[in-house]
Amino acid sequence: MILTITMNPSVDISYSLNPFKIDDVNRVESVSKTAGGKGLNVARVISQMNEEVKATGIMGGTVGSYISKTLKAENIKQDFLMIKKESRNCIAILHEENQTEILESGPTLEKSEGDLFLKKLSDLLNHVSIVTISGSLPKGLSPKYYQKLISLCEKKKVPVLLDTSGRTLKETISNSSKPLLIKPNETELGDLINKKISNSTDVLKKALSHEIFNEIEYVIVSLGADGAFAKYKESFYRITIPKIKVMNPVGSGDATMAGLAIGLKQKKSIEETLKLGMTTGMLNTMEKKTGFIDKRNFDNYYSKVHVEKVN
Structure with a gap:
C-alpha cells in the first residue's frame, strides 16, 4: 500500500465569475468544492489508477469533517490525526480568463500535536511499502519536521517521495536521512543551489550534480510543457511529452508524483517509472477537476512519452 501524507489539507472552493466585480456584490451560480491539498x-x-492507497496527515473542525466525508465518498482509505482546530479553506475565483486565489494559512499546531502524528505514523508504517509527503507544513511545526518523518520512515525501511519547496525542502534534504525521491521545478532547483537554471541539458546535468543531491537516488525536475529532466543515481534522462490540450494545470505535479509512486512500488525500470509519472501528470492537465485523470486515456499517452538517457 502507498501512504500519502498531507500535513495541511484544505477544502478547495472554486467560484466562476464573469465579470468579477470589485467592491460590489458577486453572486455565484457555479461552485466547486473538493478535498484539497497536494497529498490528497x-x-x-493513485486510487484512480486502481492502486491501494491510504491518506493521512492532520486535520480538524468542520472543514476537516468535510474533507473526511469527501474522501470516504471517493472510496479513499484515510487515517488522519483529528484535532479540534479548524482546517483551512482555499478559494479560487475564476474570472475573465484569470484565476485569483485566496488561501487561508490553516491551524497553528502545538509541538504535542506534531508528536502525536509521529506516533500515528509509526503505526501506519507497519502496513505500507512506500510513502509520499507533499505540500507545506502548517504553522507551529519546525521546517525540520519533515526530517523527523523521513528518519522514522528510514528506521522502518519505508522509502519516501518528497514534494515540497523553499526552506522546508532545503532543511529536509540537508539531513542525514534522505528521501528516495524529490521533484523540484526549475525555480525550486535554482533556489536549492543558488543559481539561475535553464532547461538546457548541460545546465541541468551540472545542477543535479551538486553535492546537495548526494545520496538522493531520484531527482526529477519538472519542465512544464517541455517535460522533465531526471537524475537517477549517476545517470541523467530527458523526458519529452506530446503536445496536449490543457484544461487545468493545477495538480499536475501531484498527479506526476502519484505515477512515480506507483512505478516505484511496482519496481518498474527507471524509464517506465518516468513515463508513468509524466503520463499521469499529463492526464490531470486534460481534466477540469484538480487531481483527476481519465485512466482510459493512459495507454495512448504513455506510448507518446519518450525517455532518453543523456550521459
Missing part, C-alpha cells in the same frame, strides 16, 4: 491529489490519482 496524489492519493486521488
Whole structure:
C-alpha cells in the first residue's frame, strides 16, 4: 500500500465569475468544492489508477469533517490525526480568463500535536511499502519536521517521495536521512543551489550534480510543457511529452508524483517509472477537476512519452 501524507489539507472552493466585480456584490451560480491539498491529489490519482492507497496527515473542525466525508465518498482509505482546530479553506475565483486565489494559512499546531502524528505514523508504517509527503507544513511545526518523518520512515525501511519547496525542502534534504525521491521545478532547483537554471541539458546535468543531491537516488525536475529532466543515481534522462490540450494545470505535479509512486512500488525500470509519472501528470492537465485523470486515456499517452538517457 502507498501512504500519502498531507500535513495541511484544505477544502478547495472554486467560484466562476464573469465579470468579477470589485467592491460590489458577486453572486455565484457555479461552485466547486473538493478535498484539497497536494497529498490528497496524489492519493486521488493513485486510487484512480486502481492502486491501494491510504491518506493521512492532520486535520480538524468542520472543514476537516468535510474533507473526511469527501474522501470516504471517493472510496479513499484515510487515517488522519483529528484535532479540534479548524482546517483551512482555499478559494479560487475564476474570472475573465484569470484565476485569483485566496488561501487561508490553516491551524497553528502545538509541538504535542506534531508528536502525536509521529506516533500515528509509526503505526501506519507497519502496513505500507512506500510513502509520499507533499505540500507545506502548517504553522507551529519546525521546517525540520519533515526530517523527523523521513528518519522514522528510514528506521522502518519505508522509502519516501518528497514534494515540497523553499526552506522546508532545503532543511529536509540537508539531513542525514534522505528521501528516495524529490521533484523540484526549475525555480525550486535554482533556489536549492543558488543559481539561475535553464532547461538546457548541460545546465541541468551540472545542477543535479551538486553535492546537495548526494545520496538522493531520484531527482526529477519538472519542465512544464517541455517535460522533465531526471537524475537517477549517476545517470541523467530527458523526458519529452506530446503536445496536449490543457484544461487545468493545477495538480499536475501531484498527479506526476502519484505515477512515480506507483512505478516505484511496482519496481518498474527507471524509464517506465518516468513515463508513468509524466503520463499521469499529463492526464490531470486534460481534466477540469484538480487531481483527476481519465485512466482510459493512459495507454495512448504513455506510448507518446519518450525517455532518453543523456550521459
